[in-house]
Amino acid sequence: MTTQTQSPSATAPLALVILAAGKGTRMKSDLHKVLHPVAGRPMLLHLMASAAQLAPARQVVVAGHGRDQLEKALGGSATIAVQEPQLGTGHAVQQAQGALDGFAGDVLILYGDVPFVRAQTMQAMLDRLHAADAPAVVVLGFRPDDALQYGRVIAEGDRVVKMVEHKDASEAERACTLCNSGLMAVKGGDLFALLAQVGNDNAQGEYYLTDIVNVANAAGKTCAVVVTDDPDEVAGINSRAELAQAEGRWQQRRRLAAMADGASLVAPETVWFSHDTVLGRDVTVEQNVVFGPGVTVADNVVIHAFCHLEGCTVESGVSVGPFARLRPGATLEQNSRVGNFVEVKNARLGAGAKANHLTYLGDADVGAGANIGAGTITCNYDGYFKYRTVIGERAFIGSNSALIAPVRIGADAIVAAGSAVSRDVSDGELRLVRAEQLVKPGWADRFHDAMKKKKAEGKK
Structure with a gap:
């Protein structure tokens, strides 16, 4: 021109x-x-x-x-x-x-x-x-x-x-x-x-x-x-079809720009950007990843397949997914990791911390090096207000634990698997919160025999 x-x-x-x-x-x-x-x-x-x-x-x-x-x-x-x-x-x-x-x-x-x-x-x-x-x-x-x-x-x-x-x-x-x-x-x-x-x-x-x-x-x-x-x-946009076409053209240009700037898109046509997505150098984005508004990704990050990110900050060396969801207010600090079916909302995951499986971290601060076991959730909402969970550095949260906010887990503390923690845990402490196990020998055999007999007799 x-x-x-x-x-x-x-x-x-x-x-x-x-x-x-x-x-x-x-x-x-x-x-x-x-x-x-x-x-x-x-x-x-x-x-x-x-x-x-x-x-x-x-x-x-x-x-x-x-x-x-x-x-x-x-x-x-x-x-x-x-x-x-x-x-x-x-x-x-x-x-x-x-x-x-x-x-x-x-x-x-x-x-x-x-x-x-x-x-x-x-x-x-x-x-x-x-x-x-x-x-x-x-x-x-x-x-x-x-x-x-x-x-x-x-x-x-x-x-x-x-x-x-x-x-x-x-x-x-x-x-x-x-x-x-x-x-x-x-x-x-x-x-x-x-x-x-x-x-x-x-x-x-x-x-x-x-x-x-x-x-x-x-x-x-x-x-x-x-x-x-x-x-x-x-090109004007006057219909839903033209809107979809415009979206497609915009996405194609953004994908090319991302790769030109040093990101690797494994399957470019399956990655969807927002207007303000920021990607660093040497970022790898696998298949079927969606960036909603407000995402900033630093250098040397891997975002595995089928992840959805929105309103979050991902620092260098982080691994995300597959099948992870980062919601607004999530910050993953250097070399931290969230794995499959992990959701993070308004929470900070400290440097080197990890939540590898099936976890919800909402309204939480997770210290550096902490390990969040599979099935852990922060119970942050009582139906009226949101509350915060603080997990100290190097803490270990056992699988299938419920942290009932507001609650603080100290540095180097261990929460045993299956615990429902509603009170603060001190540094270096083990917290085990489980109901006493009840054993009734032979009860299951008697139950099965009785139910099979009723079924054979056509009774409920």
């Missing part, structure tokens, strides 16, 4: 106008379309995260229905302008006029359901806006494999001669393969003056944003097109 030499005014302040007023009927969902997640993050927030690299001074999201949902998701990070009724994209951008009152910088017009536009693409549009020929409007174009119903950009070189929607295009214009993504860069001082001249004399009876190019051309101004080299970045 190339641009002309930019002028010093390319450092003008930036405003974003993000269109999100569509009803999203093809989603068949009560959730606003632009809030459907890809890689654990709403598509609107993907877009805003990319645009944040350009440090926008103002952000306006144009909404229709679902305004309450958008306000909650945005958390005050953008002004919401309401478009009601929806009379086209040009009309939608006009609703941002009040929020941009007095703004004289650059305006990027984006779409909330086109979430993967790269920051460098946005910057290329702004650079072109400030090139020596001072275009009034810069359009982002792309060349898809199949132009379908996309509007066309009729250009000579990178100068736009005409913009035309597919429904209004002639056969000759439809033969053009340069399509309109809908994204534009416009100087704030020109935008609303151009929009005021847009009419709705077209097949849809709508006010098309693209017509500002034709208005500017008619006034003798220059308009330009920047063409992305990756059509996927301007």
